Amino acid sequence: MHDSYTGGDQGDNFVGSFPKGFGYGPEEHDSDIGASGGDEKPRILLMGLRRSGKSSIQKVVFHKVSPNETLFLESTNKIVKDDVSNSSFVRFQIWDLPGHIDFFDPTFDSENIFGGCGALIFVIDAQDDYMEALVRLHSTVERAHKINPNIKFEIFIHKVDGLLDDHKIETQRDIHQRACDDLEDAGLEKVSLSFHLTSIYDHSIFEAFSKVVQKLIPQLPILENLLNILISNSGIEKAFLFDVVSKIYIATDSSPVDMQCYELCCDMIDVVIDISCIYGVDDVILSRIRDDGAFDSQSAAIIKLNTNTVLYLREVNKYLALVCILREDNYEKQGLIDYNFQCFRKSIQEVFEVQQNSAAGNSNDVLMSNGIIDKSRLTKT
Numbered sequence: 001m002h003d004s005y006t007g008g009d010q011g012d013n014f015v016g017s018f019p020k021g022f023g024y025g026p027e028e029h030d031s032d033i034g035a036s037g038g039d040e041k042p043r044i045l046l047m048g049l050r051r052s053g054k055s056s057i058q059k060v061v062f063h064k065v066s067p068n069e070t071l072f073l074e075s076t077n078k079i080v081k082d083d084v085s086n087s088s089f090v091r092f093q094i095w096d097l098p099g100h101i102d103f104f105d106p107t108f109d110s111e112n113i114f115g116g117c118g119a120l121i122f123v124i125d126a127q128d129d130y131m132e133a134l135v136r137l138h139s140t141v142e143r144a145h146k147i148n149p150n151i152k153f154e155i156f157i158h159k160v161d162g163l164l165d166d167h168k169i170e171t172q173r174d175i176h177q178r179a180c181d182d183l184e185d186a187g188l189e190k191v192s193l194s195f196h197l198t199s200i201y202d203h204s205i206f207e208a209f210s211k212v213v214q215k216l217i218p219q220l221p222i223l224e225n226l227l228n229i230l231i232s233n234s235g236i237e238k239a240f241l242f243d244v245v246s247k248i249y250i251a252t253d254s255s256p257v258d259m260q261c262y263e264l265c266c267d268m269i270d271v272v273i274d275i276s277c278i279y280g281v282d283d284v285i286l287s288r289i290r291d292d293g294a295f296d297s298q299s300a301a302i303i304k305l306n307t308n309t310v311l312y313l314r315e316v317n318k319y320l321a322l323v324c325i326l327r328e329d330n331y332e333k334q335g336l337i338d339y340n341f342q343c344f345r346k347s348i349q350e351v352f353e354v355q356q357n358s359a360a361g362n363s364n365d366v367l368m369s370n371g372i373i374d375k376s377r378l379t380k381t
Helices: 054-062 067-072 110-115 131-147 165-185 204-214 220-234 259-278 283-292 328-332 334-357 364-369
Strands: 002-006 043-048 080-085 091-096 117-125 152-158 193-197 238-243 248-252 300-304 309-315 320-327
Touching: 043 054, 043 131, 054 067, 054 080, 054 091, 054 204, 110 117, 110 131, 117 131, 131 152, 131 165, 152 165, 152 204, 165 193, 193 204, 204 248, 204 259, 220 238, 220 248, 220 320, 220 334, 238 259, 259 300, 259 309, 259 320, 309 328, 309 334, 320 328, 320 334, 328 334
Parallel strands: 043 091, 043 117, 117 152, 152 193
Antiparallel strands: 002 300, 080 091, 238 248, 238 320, 300 309, 309 320
16 A cells, blocks of 8 residues: 655644543634534433443544443443534534433433433444333433424444344344334334444444434535535545544535445544654644644645555544545546645635524525535536
């Protein structure tokens, strides 16, 4: 494999595993594009029985804890709130709720917890007897939907790394059927449940969380449209808009996501960050970079694989990166691709300008009238 890397002008550097406080928290004062300081952040609830893997998921995805280290985590005994404020797009809170929680306990404030919830992730241990978990899932969905009909329910069928492929499919089918039947019997057949097979030992947990977070991003249709325009004019086969810290992709083009492509892009982000760390100037600079963000405006990387495939990474803002996959012969016009990327980056900035200056800022009609989704800007390969 041949690779080339271009770092930022200031020697920006990061390690592959970030400390807990890196890039998160309300103390951030992000002056980058789209920062929305006072906006109320959507809330994601992590629920499930004890030892189902809720806390491990949170630690691996958002705190960069090694999956093996999560074996020593203690059970959650109280609601743990985590403020995630990485970028102009990824801004939300995760609440990890104890598995023994009783909705009918007077001390449990269902109205407050479910009322402000954007998505509810219910984790089911696929390696355990999941009948009790299905009972708890039903009561959770019934209670939460009654309080907040707009909640998006996401079911993580977790720890599937220990199951054979056939068993994974059968387990998912059985859980899906039983959960939907229970809701239909309760007259809640209109409630939609989304199911994901997940494990902290591969990229499936990151992909699942990506799909959950995307549902909470009002600009998602615009971002997908912009990515579609970019790849169609640049000879790109697949493009992801990544949150660099968590490796969640907040948007991709309309073509289907192949897990191998997604894993390649995730690995590329790790490579770029690790190389930046290796060639860092000193600890003072490393400390400053950890405070300021992952990339600067000059950050970029190109990796050429021996399969005649090119991985192309460019900074969008200090927390977001565009990662693309394209054939090597299509990359011969690198200048054109770079130009089209600059148009794409400018459009991302304008999306937020419209959002801030118009009550209908997330409307395609408003964006079109402001010239944001404008194919004439891009040069076709």
